[in-house]
Amino acid sequence: MKIEDWYLDAIDHNEESLILLIDFLVYEKKVLHMEDDESKLEHYFQERFRNSMNAYLYEYQQKLKGEQHATTKSS
Structure with a gap:
């Protein structure tokens, strides 16, 4: 299975x-x-990455919200 799936x-x-x-x-x-195999994605599900990955995803989500807000404001 691919990551796209x-x-x-x-x-x-x-x-x-x-x-x-x-x-x-x-x-x-x-x-x-x-197109990568799912095994490459599963690497990031390891317990040892959980806390840091959650922090990265929170920051990324805030960045996306900020970009969405800026786009909405300029419309």
């Missing part, structure tokens, strides 16, 4: 945290690609 399933099931994680790793950090 996980992403599409996450969208279908409205799993916002998984969507955010994949967006962050693929588009922000560019450490993964949608």
Whole structure:
């Protein structure tokens, strides 16, 4: 299974945290690609990364909200 498959399933099931994680790793950090095997994504699910990944995702989510707010204001 590819990361893209996980992403599409996450969208279908409205799993916002998984969507955010994949967006962050693929588009922000560019450490993964949608065509990569799921095993590369599973690496980031390890317990040892949980706290730091949650902090990164929180910051990324705030950044996205700020960009969305700026776009809305300029419209």
